[in-house]
Amino acid sequence: MLLSLDNLTISFKSETESLQAVKGVSLQIASSEILGLVGESGSGKTVLASSLLGMVESPSRIESGNIIFNLSTGSVFLTKLPERSWQDIRGKHISMIFQDPMNALNPARTIGSQFLEAIHIHKPQLDRANAVRLAVDMLDRVWLNKPVDLLPRYPFELSGGMRQRVMIAMALVHEPQLLIADEPTTALDVTVQAQILDILLDLRQRINMAILFISHDLAVVGSIADRIAVMHDGEIVETGQTSDILENPQHEYTKKLLWAAPSF
Numbered sequence: 529m530l531l532s533l534d535n536l537t538i539s540f541k542s543e544t545e546s547l548q549a550v551k552g553v554s555l556q557i558a559s560s561e562i563l564g565l566v567g568e569s570g571s572g573k574t575v576l577a578s579s580l581l582g583m584v585e586s587p588s589r590i591e592s593g594n595i596i597f598n599l600s601t602g603s604v605f606l607t608k609l610p611e612r613s614w615q616d617i618r619g620k621h622i623s624m625i626f627q628d629p630m631n632a633l634n635p636a637r638t639i640g641s642q643f644l645e646a647i648h649i650h651k652p653q654l655d656r657a658n659a660v661r662l663a664v665d666m667l668d669r670v671w672l673n674k675p676v677d678l679l680p681r682y683p684f685e686l687s688g689g690m691r692q693r694v695m696i697a698m699a700l701v702h703e704p705q706l707l708i709a710d711e712p713t714t715a716l717d718v719t720v721q722a723q724i725l726d727i728l729l730d731l732r733q734r735i736n737m738a739i740l741f742i743s744h745d746l747a748v749v750g751s752i753a754d755r756i757a758v759m760h761d762g763e764i765v766e767t768g769q770t771s772d773i774l775e776n777p778q779h780e781y782t783k784k785l786l787w788a789a790p791s792f
């Protein structure tokens with residue numbers, strides 16, 4: 529298994545109350561597998577995803593359980609990793625794309641300068657000309673026209689779909705083994721959404737990466753995932769092959785999500 533979550537519990541603590549956003553979740557993702565994580569708003573999907581990037585920050589904390597990431601060089605216990613070691617993992621072995629790329633891109637800096645910095649973090653030996661070549665190649669792979677012309681532009685000069693493609697290109701430049709895509713297409717119209725899903729499927733094959741694809745939309749998840757995990761109120765209530773979940777859901781909550789999905 530590439531990634532194993534073992535009985536993971538993440539809680540938020542305030543002075544007055546404590547809330548468990550993730551409750552004893554166990555999940556596994558195999559190499560190059562697409563696992564869909566589906567559940568309604570507030571079910572704990574993003575909190576779970578943030579733990580896979582070492583971004584569980586106060587007032588939240590990992591209360592118990594383990595996250596084990598199996599690299600070719602050995603197993604890493606992500607739950608016990610100090611921040612300086614996270615810097616070797618984040619962006620290199622595990623990457624993330626977000627629902628709204630405006631939040632992830634710096635509005636005050638050009639696409640080119642942000643892209644070159646993302647390359648430099650894990651490939652400091654690459655000279656500028658080669659780094660530019662790599663950025664252009666990645667932008668080309670996500671079907672952006674005239675990628676060279678995009679480098680001097682600012683995020684606000686691009687459409688939402690273009691920004692999302694830039695984010696994907698940046699997230700995948702180091703060919704991570706695992707991509708976490710948290711609602712990557714929710715803000716996009718249906719046509720662009722379909723293109724982004726195609727891009728993810730294409731890149732998954734080319735670089736052999738696994739994807740944790742998060743969405744509240746079972747129809748979208750069903751169109752891309754090999755397996756689906758259904759999250760409800762911090763717990764995984766059902767996991768199975770995509771066709772089994774869609775055609776023969778066992779849990780009442782999964783049935784409810786299916787009824788709510790327009791395409792089924």
Ligand SMILES: Nc1ncnc2c1ncn2[C@@H]1O[C@H](COP(=O)(O)OP(=O)(O)OP(=O)(O)O)[C@@H](O)[C@H]1O
Pocket residue numbers: 540549567568569570571572573574575576587744
């Ligand atoms: N910073 C925070 N402080 C306190 N509670 C939080 C914080 N962030 C999230 N939560 C709580 O954790 C729970 C899970 O939130 P999370 O963001 O993971 O939901 P989600 O499934 O990603 O929802 P959505 O589909 O809307 O993105 C919610 O009950 C939320 O209120």
Ligand SMILES: [Mg+2]
Pocket residue numbers: 573574575710
């Ligand atoms: Mg979320």
